[in-house]
Amino acid sequence: MGHLHTGSCLCGAAKFELDGEFKKFFLCHCSRCRKTSGSAHCANLFAPGATIKWLSGEDKLSYYHLEGSHFARTFCSVCGSNVPTDAKARSLVVVPAGCLDTDVDITAQAHIFTGSKGNWDEGLDKVPSFEGMPT
Numbered sequence: 001m002g003h004l005h006t007g008s009c010l011c012g013a014a015k016f017e018l019d020g021e022f023k024k025f026f027l028c029h030c031s032r033c034r035k036t037s038g039s040a041h042c043a044n045l046f047a048p049g050a051t052i053k054w055l056s057g058e059d060k061l062s063y064y065h066l067e068g069s070h071f072a073r074t075f076c077s078v079c080g081s082n083v084p085t086d087a088k089a090r091s092l093v094v095v096p097a098g099c100l101d102t103d104v105d106i107t108a109q110a111h112i113f114t115g116s117k118g119n120w121d122e123g124l125d126k127v128p129s130f131e132g133m134p135t
């Protein structure tokens with residue numbers, strides 16, 4: 001313990017403090033993650049035994065659990081941002097890396113479920129990059 005991380009949603013309603021260590025960091029390309037993120041993959045940090053304290057906006061949070069699976073998402077009902085899910089039954093907090101305002105102290109360890117990735121999710125590292133919107 002003693003590792004304090006903070007994060008928030010886009011609209012700022014939901015703010016949290018997480019006390020714990022990130023043990024795993026996976027980029028998940030499964031269809032569930034693609035649906036909920038609207039993107040190629042989710043970037044999920046796993047913090048076993050961590051505790052989360054909502055500094056604000058806990059009443060604005062919505063929770064979705066996909067029946068018959070471990071898949072669950074917590075998100076801000078105002079702006080839709082994914083925020084951490086406290087999987088109490090598994091004493092694990094799953095943190096979407098993008099909602100953190102503090103630096104992440106581990107690097108992504110693996111792309112997972114690439115067997116169900118989108119057909120456009122191929123060679124994306126070779127696509128031209130721009131620091132902002134291209135003109």
Ligand SMILES: [Zn+2]
Nearest residue numbers: 009011076079
């Ligand atoms: Zn929000």
Ligand SMILES: [Zn+2]
Nearest residue numbers: 028029030033
């Ligand atoms: Zn997934």
